[in-house]
Amino acid sequence: MSEEIVYTYKNKVYLNITNKCPCACTFCIRSKKDAIGSADSLWLNHNPSFEEVKQALEGFNLENCEEIIFCGYGEPTNSFDVLIKTAKYIREKLKIKTRVNTNGLGNLVNERNIVKELCENVDAVSISLNCSNKEDYLKTVRPKFGIKSYDAMLDFAKECKEYTDNVMLSVVDVIGNEEVEKCRKIADSINIPLRVRKYDNSQ
Numbered sequence: 001m002s003e004e005i006v007y008t009y010k011n012k013v014y015l016n017i018t019n020k021c022p023c024a025c026t027f028c029i030r031s032k033k034d035a036i037g038s039a040d041s042l043w044l045n046h047n048p049s050f051e052e053v054k055q056a057l058e059g060f061n062l063e064n065c066e067e068i069i070f071c072g073y074g075e076p077t078n079s080f081d082v083l084i085k086t087a088k089y090i091r092e093k094l095k096i097k098t099r100v101n102t103n104g105l106g107n108l109v110n111e112r113n114i115v116k117e118l119c120e121n122v123d124a125v126s127i128s129l130n131c132s133n134k135e136d137y138l139k140t141v142r143p144k145f146g147i148k149s150y151d152a153m154l155d156f157a158k159e160c161k162e163y164t165d166n167v168m169l170s171v172v173d174v175i176g177n178e179e180v181e182k183c184r185k186i187a188d189s190i191n192i193p194l195r196v197r198k199y200d201n202s203q
């Protein structure tokens with residue numbers, strides 16, 4: 001079984017640049033299976049360098065690809081330097097748009113504010129809201145940073161909004177309609193669109 005950095009899922013191209021993540025979401029696809037889409041395994045034996053990611057992209061058929069999404073089996077901002085270098089390369093050399101799917105805890109992960117640099121180098125940011133309150137968030141997302149994580153994620157989203165219009169919040173539909181509507185109110189209150197994802201759709 002070969003580990004994979006680039007893979008496709010439902011006709012979209014994804015980058016798997018790290019398996020590190022400060023969370024342990026109860027619904028995380030990683031605990032259910034080793035891969036999704038075209039990948040054999042999304043478990044990496046090391047964090048790929050920028051050169052390795054670039055090489056993986058060069059060996060991949062990107063014809064008709066309109067967007068490359070940083071996602072995979074980990075939190076992309078856990079490999080922030082590689083994320084930024086790769087986003088620059090994709091924009092400048094491949095002329096393809098990029099999106100980051102993130103848990104929004106990148107400032108805590110990197111122990112500095114990464115929002116401006118992130119938003120300036122990618123075309124869209126999708127942040128997992130997951131829950132309508134910090135207590136449920138703590139139980140569902142199980143972030144290693146504890147109770148401060150929910151507010152940190154919302155602050156991250158609000159700050160992204162200062163640098164880009166292409167920011168969205170997301171929830172997985174397993175939380176139920178009532179909770180989705182509460183999340184929608186939160187998203188509306190900070191003027192960010194909410195995307196409701198199907199549970200079997202890991203993106």
Ligand code: SF4
Nearest residue numbers: 021023024025028103
């Ligand atoms: S943040 Fe994403 S990768 Fe991390 S545990 Fe949650 S669903 Fe899995």
